[in-house]
Amino acid sequence: MDFFRGSQWQQLPFSASDLGITNTGDVYLLGEEPGDYGQCLYKLDQQGLPQRVSQDSNVSGVALNTNGLYASLISPDGRLNQYNLYTQNFTPGATYALEAGYGGDGSFYWLGSDTYTADNRLYKLTLGDYGEYTQALPGHGARLAVDSHGNPWIVTRSLDIYRFRSDTPMTILGKARDISASSNYTVCIISIDFRIYGASYTYQTTDPWVGIPDIINTPVRVAISPEGVPWYIDQFNNVYKRV
Template sequence: MKRFFLILLYIIPVMFSGCVKNAEIQPDAITLNYTDLTLQVGSGKQLLASKYDATQIIWTSSDNTVASIDEKGVIVALKEGTTTMTAKSKQHNITAICQVKVIPMVIEGKDIGIGADGSVFIIGTDSTSAGSGYSISKLVNNKLTKLPDCGAVRVAVTPDGTPWVINKDHKVLKYSGTAWIEQPGTATDIAIGANGAIFAIGNIETSPTGGNNIMSWTGSNWENKPDCAGTRIAVAPDGIPWVVNKSNIVYRYGGTYLWEPFNNILASDIGIGANGSVFVVGKLTSSAASGIFKFDSYYRWQDLNLPGGTNIAVTPDGKAWWLDATNVLHKQQ
């Protein structure tokens, strides 16, 4: 009997030790710090897997054109759309996912200028230390790059992509590529046509209902244009200025034929593209609805059924870009 119990005492530990040795150790589940994300184009976010080092995970995106992810789990949003980020263990057959939605980049500004070459400049919403206005940035591929040492409230762009600005003190400045150079005279608004013609609204009131003097740039100074006043200005590809006056009436300069009014629209700003497309922010005189309107060859203003704004510019191919009352940039599709 003693021998039987000794055998049992020997067999039982062996049986249990065999079970423990052959049992599979269950890995910890992958838990990500985000299961869904909404990112603006150009922004990024770090994905982390709890209890796992980033080097223990294989990171993949179901659509690398929408958003990419690197070996450390850093996501970069590239274009509008949706994609799925997957985290997979290198040692175990376990995964976790994060759904990513990429939305257009939200750009804010006080004014916008677009050159005939497609160059885009934005007057920001952040005041500069000099108190002369707001920051000036160039927009390239949905990324804003600030230009140095200047503040402004209005901007226009030459055909070769050089910005001219008006600051809070009504000074006119031109960017040389490295510095801002003050130009003669003072102004409250500025516009540049696809042919290089430069016009400005001065700071001298010439009409209580029309606004301030209208000036053309001679290459070294400003020359006043007769018989009209305005508050906002744009220039057609042929160098003809269009203005919006203090009473919100749109006028087009006719040279020897003076200024031609368009009485069927009330506008607050005007923009003209390098292809000649004319847009205004405003409303028809026959309607209370405000929005974005395009001038057609039949002297009519086409309602684009787009929400209104404050400042407008036009791309070389004739698409309206505008800022709304909350300073957010919108683009016509």
């Protein structure tokens, strides 16, 4: 995978605190609306400009399912809520989460708890004989991504990277502050020294990390599109895209 496509990073004319990209390439952002007292969910239109899509302005994190139909919105108190992006139906959740993510197979994971005491453990929503239930997996983390195979990747509070396969964690070489996985079998991280690296993966293997040059300011959140194009947000909430 050529992570050096394009010649530079382009700063986009808006700001955000978090972003997510669906398998169809739709880009969603969390940002502030003038006059509101919190953050709102936006979607980039065909001109690349953000349009507000959520009525709720009390959002601190977002995860998007593969077809862009549902968003999992994390409130400032850590509650994990479901939002239908088409009907705008908002369903309050009883689960608490620090991070959440959908896999390319439709699977859903989160770091947090199914109780009122969030411990940032890795959980999976599993379909059983009697409906959906919460399955706790052997891992704790601070950042989460879920890949094309529906396998989670986590970054721990000590910045270690783990990739799960068949619900079993495997150590990945390197340290990271954030992580994002794409439907085209690529993954990006923000390294411990605030650089951005990308790698290709298969179900069995992960390639060596490749540095992406010319980073502007300090990246704090990273995302990667279905085409393998990296995006990031810096410490000032500026948004950049590789072009």
